[in-house]
Amino acid sequence: MTKTAVKHRVIIDTEMCKGCTLCIAYCPKKVLKESEHLNKAGYHYAEPENLDQCTGCLICTLVCPEVVIEVYDE
Amino acid sequence: MSKIFISGNHAFAEAALRAGCQCYFGYPITPQNELGEYMADHMRKLDRVFIQSESETAAINMVIGSAATGARVMTSSSSPGVSLKQEGISFLAGFELPAVIVNVMRGGPGLGNIAPSQGDYFQATRGGGHGDYRTPVFAPASVQEIADLTYHAFDVADRYRTPVMMLSDGMMGQMKEPVVFPEPIGKLPDKEWALKGRGDGPSRYICSLILDVVEMERHNWKLVRKYDEIEKNEILYEEYMLDDAEIVVIAYGTTARIAKGAIKRVRKDGVRAGMLRPITLWPFPKKALADLCARIRQFVVFEMSTGQMLEDVQIALAGRADIVFHGRPGGVVPMPVEFARIIYREYQKMTKPQI
Amino acid sequence: MKLKNAWPKYYKKGVVTHYCPGCGHGIVHRIVAEVLEELDLGKRAIGVNPAGCAVLAYLYFDFDVIESAHGRGTAIATGIKRSRPDLFVFTYQGDGDLSAIGTAETIHSANRGENICVIFINNAVYGMTGGQLAPTTLIDMKTTTTPLGRDPKYDGYPLHITDVVAQFPGVVYAERVAVDGPAGIRKTKKAITNAFKTQVEGLGYSIIEVLSPCPTNWKLSPVDSFKWVTEVMMKEFPTGVLTDKRPGKE
Numbered sequence: 001m002t003k004t005a006v007k008h009r010v011i012i013d014t015e016m017c018k019g020c021t022l023c024i025a026y027c028p029k030k031v032l033k034e035s036e037h038l039n040k041a042g043y044h045y046a047e048p049e050n051l052d053q054c055t056g057c058l059i060c061t062l063v064c065p066e067v068v069i070e071v072y073d074e
Numbered sequence: 075m076s077k078i079f080i081s082g083n084h085a086f087a088e089a090a091l092r093a094g095c096q097c098y099f100g101y102p103i104t105p106q107n108e109l110g111e112y113m114a115d116h117m118r119k120l121d122r123v124f125i126q127s128e129s130e131t132a133a134i135n136m137v138i139g140s141a142a143t144g145a146r147v148m149t150s151s152s153s154p155g156v157s158l159k160q161e162g163i164s165f166l167a168g169f170e171l172p173a174v175i176v177n178v179m180r181g182g183p184g185l186g187n188i189a190p191s192q193g194d195y196f197q198a199t200r201g202g203g204h205g206d207y208r209t210p211v212f213a214p215a216s217v218q219e220i221a222d223l224t225y226h227a228f229d230v231a232d233r234y235r236t237p238v239m240m241l242s243d244g245m246m247g248q249m250k251e252p253v254v255f256p257e258p259i260g261k262l263p264d265k266e267w268a269l270k271g272r273g274d275g276p277s278r279y280i281c282s283l284i285l286d287v288v289e290m291e292r293h294n295w296k297l298v299r300k301y302d303e304i305e306k307n308e309i310l311y312e313e314y315m316l317d318d319a320e321i322v323v324i325a326y327g328t329t330a331r332i333a334k335g336a337i338k339r340v341r342k343d344g345v346r347a348g349m350l351r352p353i354t355l356w357p358f359p360k361k362a363l364a365d366l367c368a369r370i371r372q373f374v375v376f377e378m379s380t381g382q383m384l385e386d387v388q389i390a391l392a393g394r395a396d397i398v399f400h401g402r403p404g405g406v407v408p409m410p411v412e413f414a415r416i417i418y419r420e421y422q423k424m425t426k427p428q429i
Numbered sequence: 430m431k432l433k434n435a436w437p438k439y440y441k442k443g444v445v446t447h448y449c450p451g452c453g454h455g456i457v458h459r460i461v462a463e464v465l466e467e468l469d470l471g472k473r474a475i476g477v478n479p480a481g482c483a484v485l486a487y488l489y490f491d492f493d494v495i496e497s498a499h500g501r502g503t504a505i506a507t508g509i510k511r512s513r514p515d516l517f518v519f520t521y522q523g524d525g526d527l528s529a530i531g532t533a534e535t536i537h538s539a540n541r542g543e544n545i546c547v548i549f550i551n552n553a554v555y556g557m558t559g560g561q562l563a564p565t566t567l568i569d570m571k572t573t574t575t576p577l578g579r580d581p582k583y584d585g586y587p588l589h590i591t592d593v594v595a596q597f598p599g600v601v602y603a604e605r606v607a608v609d610g611p612a613g614i615r616k617t618k619k620a621i622t623n624a625f626k627t628q629v630e631g632l633g634y635s636i637i638e639v640l641s642p643c644p645t646n647w648k649l650s651p652v653d654s655f656k657w658v659t660e661v662m663m664k665e666f667p668t669g670v671l672t673d674k675r676p677g678k679e
Contacts, residue, residue: 009430020451020644020651026611043450059611061434063655065448065455072430097512123511127504128537135501135534139477139508142495143516147508165498269493269509271473271516277439279487281478281496 006074008056010048013068019043023060023069029053032060077252082217082242085253086176087112089224090148094259095174097123097140097147099133103155104188105244106178110150130155134162134175141171142280144268146228150176152244153186153194157202163237164203167297168282172231174224175209176240178247181405189405190243190328195382198239199356206294208301210308211239211355213326217251223353225256230308232263234300241355243378245328245407301357310353311362315341319348321421322366324387325376326352328407333376335410336417345421355383363390372424375399376413378406437462439471441491451651453608453641454483457550458490460618461521465492468625470517475509477502481523482556500531503538506545517628519546524565525555528590532564535590539634542599546624547636549591552643553662560646564588567665572646587665591638595671602627602635603671608642609658616668632675640666 023046024032033049061069087109100110117124127133133149140147156177166173179194181187198211210230212223231238284290325333330351337347352359373395375384380403400416402408440462448454465471474492480499487494497505502520510518527535527549554572555561561574565587569578595603602624606617617639624635640662642654
């Protein structure tokens with residue numbers, strides 16, 4: 001995938017994320033992945049990987065049970 | 075102020091209306107059906123809320139909902155139904171929500187019967203639900219007192235933010251007597267603590283769940299301080315022919331009415347008997363009773379039960395005087411002559427020199 | 430940079446919920462807060478909290494809430510709404526709360542057509558207490574009190590309470606939806622919006638049953654739990670509008 005300009009930014013409150021991976025599974029563009037790192041609660045939090053692919057569709061915020069994802073238009 | 079000839083059940087309802095009761099939730103159960111029927115006739119005409127609920131459990135929870143909004147609210151039932159309300163009453167106590175709960179007692183345990191009885195004393199005064207809480211309990215002994223005490227109960231409930239129990243029985247509920255009712259209340263007390271929607275302010279919640287044990291303990295002791303306050307200010311009792319009494323009867327409600335007849339009867343035979351009649355069963359008039367020990371050696375407890383208030387008397391007297399108990403449970407309503415015979419016998423034993 | 434998804438006004442910020450990872454409650458809580466905001470109801474809303482997993486919902490909802498004893502939510506809501514018809518009153522209950530101990534309150538508040546909304550989270554188990562049999566547990570489904578799977582001979586059948594009350598004239602709007610993916614979540618929000626509007630228009634009782642994942646007690650991953658709702662649970666509890674008696678909508 002060619003790297004194109006980032007049009008949207010996904011910011012996750014990694015300490016509040018419980019690593020349920022729903023956002024990762026349902027993101028149509030595979031923008032998010034499970035971090036190797038753990039937060040203080042011991043969860044592998046979600047973090048953006050292919051941010052340039054993000055279309056700002058907000059599906060990740062729809063399926064997130066903890067309301068920890070913010071999506072911005074660049 | 076005109077007298078109205080009215081039954082106890084109707085008087086509970088009329089007094090509640092005059093006390094500004096805005097919501098009534100009830101369920102049919104003899105011997106207090108007429109109370110709900112009275113409310114059905116009057117509440118909606120006054121643009122107030124009346125629901126016959128699907129169960130006493132639902133009714134007491136509707137009471138919780140209304141009370142949470144700051145409304146004055148009442149429910150009524152009889153013994154088995156009041157058992158179903160105990161969880162809700164415990165929640166009202168934990169929530170610190172005001173409400174008036176009427177119990178027109180009947181024979182028990184189990185389905186029992188529909189005759190008058192005083193078998194729910196423990197349930198009412200010891201807190202029939204779970205957890206550390208008390209509820210003020212008023213025991214009227216006449217239809218006039220039903221009117222006055224019910225009206226008063228709404229004030230006590232609001233003042234202390236607590237559920238309040240009215241304890242009467244089937245006989246008093248069905249009996250008619252002339253009553254002068256208190257004037258309808260003017261302005262109802264405003265309750266800033268009530269849930270009204272957050273508006274522009276912060277959100278609030280009413281809950282009795284306190285997972286932090288230290289917080290729960292703090293809440294428990296806070297409630298105890300409230301109960302101490304109630305004990306200090308709200309005890310009511312009647313002294314009947316006590317000034318020269320040598321033998322003292324202790325009885326409440328219908329039983330006290332019967333005992334008055336017995337006392338008049340034995341007085342004719344020179345027996346100086348008197349009575350101390352608790353009107354608040356909780357807080358119990360312990361001090362008034364204990365003070366009598368200074369000059370009274372013999373007490374007679376009459377109850378339409380197998381002896382429940384008896385224990386409060388024993389606690390109050392703490393062994394400093396003799397107590398004879400005579401109970402008629404099951405819905406039997408004794409005649410004054412039966413009580414008179416017992417008072418006379420105990421008086422004889424007391425005054426006859428021991429050989 | 431412009432934020433596309435603003436924080437829901439009636440949802441407390443910076444509070445970690447006690448819900449398990451992937452639990453449906455968190456999603457439905459957010460939806461409730463969003464709809465209250467969109468319909469401008471938050472200022473006069475009173476939520477009635479169940480006893481069960483959502484017993485702490487008042488720590489997350491940022492509008493007035495009263496907590497109910499287990500199963501008594503609709504009776505409490507009745508008391509509130511009858512005393513203050515101007516307030517917006519809804520209950521939020523689980524399957525045990527609403528259709529086991531609270532069955533009578535549920536049926537009779539519906540039969541009286543109380544002008545309240547009921548949000549019924551059906552996750553087929555008792556979550557808070559550790560995964561026991563619920564009235565909506567599926568046949569053969571293992572729970573801590575049906576270790577060999579729910580056997581109708583002993584444990585009866587999955588209870589379709591929403592379908593029952595949908596028959597009542599007093600029930601104006603009843604729909605079953607599912608938190609089983611983006612589409613289902615959007616439908617859930619639409620259904621809750623319809624229900625809330627029903628109350629606002631004074632039309633009467635509405636109930637939204639939400640099939641909701643419970644990864645911990647189903648012993649499935651959050652993602653597999655979403656799939657389980659679609660592939661297994663919805664066979665027993667098909668989604669769709671069960672009744673819509675709103676004028677002009679028949």
